[in-house]
Amino acid sequence: xxxxxxxDRRRPAAVQRVNHLSHARLPRWAQPAIAVAxxxxxxxxxxxxxxxxxxxxxxxxxxxxxxASFVIxxxxxxxxxxxxxxxxxxxxxxxxxxxxxxxxxxxxxxxxGIEVLDPYFLTHSxxxxxxxxxxxxLYHALLGTIEQVALAALIAAPIGLLTAIYLVEYGxxxxxxxxxxxxxxxxxxxxxxxxxxxxxxxxxxxxxxPSGFAGSLALAILMMPVVVRSTEEMLKLVPxxxxxxxxxxxxxxxxxxxxxxxxxxxxxxxxxxxxxxxxITGETAPVLLxxxxxxxxxxxxxxGAQASLPLYVYEQYAVGTDAxxxxxxxxALVLIAFVMLLNLVARGIARWKAPKTGR
Amino acid sequence: MATTAHSEVPPPKGPAIETTKTKNxxxxxxxxxxxxxxxxxxxxxxxxxxxxxxxxxxxxxAISKDEGNFFTTFEWNPAGDPPVFGIAVLAFGTVVSSIIAxxxxxxxxxxxxxxxxxxxxxxxxxxxxxxxxxxAAVPSIIYGxxxxxxxxxxxxxxxxWLDQYMGWTYIFDKSSPGVARNxxxxxxxxxxxxxxxxTNVTREVFLQVPRMHEEAALALGATRWEVIRMSVxxxxxxxIISASMLGLGRALGETMAVxxxxxxxxxxxGHLLDPGGGTFAQNIAAKFNxxxxxxxxxxxxxxxxxxxxxxxxxxxARMIIARRKEYSGAxx
Numbered sequence: 001x002x003x004x005x006x007x008d009r010r011r012p013a014a015v016q017r018v019n020h021l022s023h024a025r026l027p028r029w030a031q032p033a034i035a036v037a038x039x040x041x042x043x044x045x046x047x048x049x050x051x052x053x054x055x056x057x058x059x060x061x062x063x064x065x066x067x068a069s070f071v072i073x074x075x076x077x078x079x080x081x082x083x084x085x086x087x088x089x090x091x092x093x094x095x096x097x098x099x100x101x102x103x104x105x106x107x108x109x110x111x112x113g114i115e116v117l118d119p120y121f122l123t124h125s126x127x128x129x130x131x132x133x134x135x136x137x138l139y140h141a142l143l144g145t146i147e148q149v150a151l152a153a154l155i156a157a158p159i160g161l162l163t164a165i166y167l168v169e170y171g172x173x174x175x176x177x178x179x180x181x182x183x184x185x186x187x188x189x190x191x192x193x194x195x196x197x198x199x200x201x202x203x204x205x206x207x208x209x210p211s212g213f214a215g216s217l218a219l220a221i222l223m224m225p226v227v228v229r230s231t232e233e234m235l236k237l238v239p240x241x242x243x244x245x246x247x248x249x250x251x252x253x254x255x256x257x258x259x260x261x262x263x264x265x266x267x268x269x270x271x272x273x274x275x276x277x278x279x280i281t282g283e284t285a286p287v288l289l290x291x292x293x294x295x296x297x298x299x300x301x302x303x304g305a306q307a308s309l310p311l312y313v314y315e316q317y318a319v320g321t322d323a324x325x326x327x328x329x330x331x332a333l334v335l336i337a338f339v340m341l342l343n344l345v346a347r348g349i350a351r352w353k354a355p356k357t358g359r
Numbered sequence: 360m361a362t363t364a365h366s367e368v369p370p371p372k373g374p375a376i377e378t379t380k381t382k383n384x385x386x387x388x389x390x391x392x393x394x395x396x397x398x399x400x401x402x403x404x405x406x407x408x409x410x411x412x413x414x415x416x417x418x419x420x421a422i423s424k425d426e427g428n429f430f431t432t433f434e435w436n437p438a439g440d441p442p443v444f445g446i447a448v449l450a451f452g453t454v455v456s457s458i459i460a461x462x463x464x465x466x467x468x469x470x471x472x473x474x475x476x477x478x479x480x481x482x483x484x485x486x487x488x489x490x491x492x493x494x495a496a497v498p499s500i501i502y503g504x505x506x507x508x509x510x511x512x513x514x515x516x517x518x519x520w521l522d523q524y525m526g527w528t529y530i531f532d533k534s535s536p537g538v539a540r541n542x543x544x545x546x547x548x549x550x551x552x553x554x555x556x557x558t559n560v561t562r563e564v565f566l567q568v569p570r571m572h573e574e575a576a577l578a579l580g581a582t583r584w585e586v587i588r589m590s591v592x593x594x595x596x597x598x599i600i601s602a603s604m605l606g607l608g609r610a611l612g613e614t615m616a617v618x619x620x621x622x623x624x625x626x627x628x629g630h631l632l633d634p635g636g637g638t639f640a641q642n643i644a645a646k647f648n649x650x651x652x653x654x655x656x657x658x659x660x661x662x663x664x665x666x667x668x669x670x671x672x673x674x675x676a677r678m679i680i681a682r683r684k685e686y687s688g689a690x691x
Contacts, residue, residue, distance in 0.1 A: 056520070084582035091478055094470030101551045102494050105505045159399045166396035179400040181677070182407045188605070188673030189666070190612020192640045193410070196662040200413045204652065221406060228403070254392035275496070282498020285614035285640065289647055310500045314615060317504055325508070332501045343496050347489075 024076050034072065038065035062093050113333025116326045122334070125307075126295035134323040138331050140297040141312035145338075147301040148212045148291065148308060149281050152219035157273050159220075160227025167228070168235040169257055186225040194221040195286030203290070210292040212301030215308065218286035223276045230272025234265040267353020274346035278339045284310035309335045410666070418660035421653065429660065434625055435646065437657035444657050446664055451627045452542055452636035453665070456617070457610040459546025459631070460553060465603050467550075468557035473587060475558075476565040488562060495555035503619035506548040507540075511620060514539040514547065518632050533632040540622040543631040545638075548616055553606035560605060564598025565591055597679050604676030608669050614640035639665035 042061025051057060066089045073082035121137040129136035163183070167176050198218040202208050238261050246256040262269070287293075292305035293315055309331060316328035422429050424442055432445025475487050515538060522533035572590035581589065592599075617638050623645060624635035637645075643658045650658060 055517075080582055080585070084584040087584035087587070088478065091470045091474050094467045095474040098467050098471050098551075098554055101510075102555070104509065105497070105502065105551075108505055108509055109501060159402055162396040162399035163403055166393075166400045170393055170396060175397070175400065179403060182404055184677045185670060185673055186403065186407055188608040188612075188669050188676075189410070190608075190614070190640060190669055192612065192614045192643050193414070193662050193666045193669075196643070196659050197410045197413060199655065200417045200659055201409070204417065204655065205413070221410075224403060224406075252386045252389055254386070254388045257392070278496055282496075282500065284498070284500045285644060288615075288644055310498055310615070313500050313504060314619070317507065317619060328504060332504050335498055336501055339496055339498060340493060343493055347492075 025081075026073060026076055030072070031069065034068050035065055038062075038068055062089075065089060066093070109329065109332050109336055112326070112329035113331075113336075116330035117333060121327075121330055125297045127297070129295070131319045131324055132321040134326070136327065138307075138309065138312050138327070138334060140294070141307040141309045141331065142334065143297065143299060144212055144291070144301070144306040145281060145309040147299075148216045148219060148287070148306065149277055151213060151216035151301060152223055152280055153273065153277050155216065155220040156223035156276070157227055160224045160273075160276075161231055161269065163224075163228045164231035164235055165257060167232055169253070169261070183225045183228045186221075187229065189222065190285075191218075191222055191283045192285040192289070194218045195289040197221070198286065199289050210290055210305050211303060212291055212298075212306035212308075215287045215291035215306070216301065218290055219280040219283060222283060222286070223280050226276035226279060227273055230275065231265075231269050234268030234272065235261060237268065238264045267349055270353075271346040271350035274342050274349070278342035278346070281339050281342070282310055282335060284308075284314055287311045288314065309338070414659055414663040414666060417656045418663040421656035421660045424653070425657070433627065435642065435657075437654040438651060442653065442657070446639070446661050448625050448627055449637050449639045449642050449661055450664070452545075452621075452641075453611055453638040453668075455631065455636070456542050456545040456549055456638060457607055459543060460549035460610045461603060461607055463547060463550035464554050464557055464606060465599070468554050468602070468606075469561055469599055471554070471558045472561035472565055473591070475562050477583070477587060477591070488559075491555050491558050491562075495559055497555075499552060499613055500615045500619070502548060502552045503616035506544070506551075506616060506620045510548060511539050511544060514544050518543070522632060530629055530631050532630050534628075534630050535633050537622075537634045539632070539634075540620060541632050541634045542621070542636045545617050545621050546631075548620055549610045549613060552613065552616060553609050556609060557602045557606040560602035561595065561599055564595045564602070568594045597682065601676045601680045604672055604679070608672050608676070611672065612640055612665060612669050613638075614644050617641040618644040 039061045041064050042057050042059075045060060046054075046057035066086055069089060070082050070086045073085045116134075122142070123139050124135075124137035125140035126136045126138075127140075163179065167179060170176075171180075195218045198214055198221070202214050202217060203210070208214060242260050242264060243256055246260045247253065251259070287308045288311055291308055291311065293307050293311045294305040295307070298304055298306045313328050313331040313335060316324040316331060319325075421437065421444075425432075425437075425444055426441035427434060427443035427445050429445055430450075431447050432443060433448055435444045435448075436442065437444045471491070475484050475491070479487060518533060518539045518541075521531040525531040526533070568591050572594065573586050576586045576590050618641045621637065621641055622634045623637040623641060625637065626635050628635060639661050643662055646654065646658060
């Protein structure tokens with residue numbers, strides 16, 4: 001029906017111009033018109049059929065839209081243009097479909113988290129707070145996470161950095177190839193496997209109990225390959241002329257690396273390390289196995305169970321009372337804010353100190 | 360010494376002789392630095408080897424006492440007498456939920472990547488890419504929390520609908536009632552989780568498509584979709600595959616999101632909408648607290664299987680990427 005009207009209006013104009021090189025095209029308002037019509041149809045059918053889920057209405061409307069624009073475009077502009085239109089619609093629809101859950105996730109976390117979050121929540125532990133009772137806080141978890149992540153970064157960053165330097169500045173041999181390959185493989189280690197490894201060695205074999213440090217070891221294993229990868233990329237961006245200029249002046253290689261190569265790439269390296277830190281901050285599985293969690297403030301990461309932010313979220317969710325789930329959301333919000341802050345600062349540094357590659 | 364011997368020689372030669380002398384010996388600073396950096400690299404290798412070795416050792420301890428068949432037993436009871444445990448259910452759940460995640464996530468991620476690289480208005484594209492980058496950093500426990508509290512009730516309706524209209528396909532036949540804490544929901548949640556990761560990698564590959572290829576196609580009168588089909592997708596194919604493999608690696612090893620959403624059971628059921636099943640990582644997280652030392656060894660054994668699977672997947676992804684590097688000499 002609709003195609004008929006559009007054709008009727010379009011054809012005369014095309015005939016008048018007598019342009020054989022360009023074929024008929026849909027007017028600009030056709031797409032929005034089809035969209036409005038199909039949304040109306042989708043809602044109408046949804047209402048008539050009594051579907052409760054608005055998602056079904058949306059899906060139906062999207063299907064009608066794709067179908068309608070395909071049929072109409074085929075008749076007016078030809079099959080190739082129609083395929084193009086359909087591809088465009090499908091890509092738009094897939095984008096919208098995907099962005100909905102991601103937006104919902106952010107929205108829910110923020111709106112639910114903000115309910116409980118206040119200065120008291122940030123500065124108190126769960127000591128003596130009953131599961132079902134409101135109150136309490138996550139100071140112990142925040143402290144634990146910061147200590148564990150800092151320790152992990154202290155272990156992983158130097159090793160990762162030096163490995164990347166070896167690969168870029170001294171590499172090329174069989175050893176370098178092997179390291180590159182295994183760094184790649186290591187990137188894919190599931191966090192729980194890293195946790196199991198530390199469990200098998202540190203706890204089961206050496207007989208240590210759960211502690212923040214054990215968690216840090218596992219987190220360090222997860223962090224190292226990320227640091228190596230990003231540092232490697234950054235060092236490769238440093239122009240060779242800089243190295244050659246320094247070496248030509250008789251500067252030893254190690255001083256060239258320390259004083260010329262690293263300062264040039266320092267922005268990108270910092271970014272890489274911070275992104276790696278952000279990644280391990282959210283890891284729950286190894287912490288669950290190795291740090292155990294506690295309600296009390298334990299400032300010593302080397303002795304006794306500690307709390308940690310992601311673990312706190314998990315525990316509060318697992319308790320399952322209204323008050324504890326509210327705390328879980330607040331914990332999730334603090335965690336996400338922490339991670340996003342690290343990300344934003346890291347990306348800010350990357351932009352601010354981007355290496356001058358001459359492009 | 361050399362300079363005093365040739366006192367007649369003009370001074371510039373002095374330093375020159377000295378440098379030629381020192382060139383032969385390696386500076387101590389260089390030696391230390393090389394040693395440090397090489398040592399770090401070797402440390403990484405040692406860690407990898409140690410992971411494989413220790414997991415295998417503890418797993419062997421556990422499996423040798425396993426009274427059931429480790430690969431085919433539908434039970435997890437290492438504390439029992441005799442101890443019986445097997446990974447069949449876990450392997451099934453891990454593979455099925457990952458397959459669901461991939462089936463949903465890969466096409467959508469490619470769509471989003473195309474949207475950002477080719478369809479979105481210029482002003483929208485850069486912030487979108489940035490947001491997707493940030494979303495890739497959201498911790499998995501938060502996806503889990505959102506999935507359990509928000510997605511599970513929401514998917515209840517979809518489950519009912521699928522059961523009603525698609526029930527004849529067997530896999531969507533919901534034979535036991537209950538909330539949607541099933542492998543299907545896990546698959547969808549995993550899909551949402553790995554979407555930003557796959558999108559990021561794919562988008563970067565799409566941006567590397569040589570401009571010339573696209574312009575040539577456009578000049579021949581191709582529509583935008585034809586440009587994508589003829590120049591962008593063929594160029595990006597291996598990139599898409601390797602991105603998917605990376606996403607698959609994440610999906611296979613995901614622990615917390617699955618542990619929070621799934622209500623586990625040791626049954627294999629082809630009915631994806633029935634609650635139950637389990638994955639390697641989820642099982643480890645769920646059983647760990649109640650496990651004694653032998654139980655932990657049993658869990659380590661299942662972790663070893665997960666480790667091997669992810670190694671294979673990641674290795675395959677790396678091989679595909681490496682092959683692509685050889686091809687793409689044109690735009691290097």
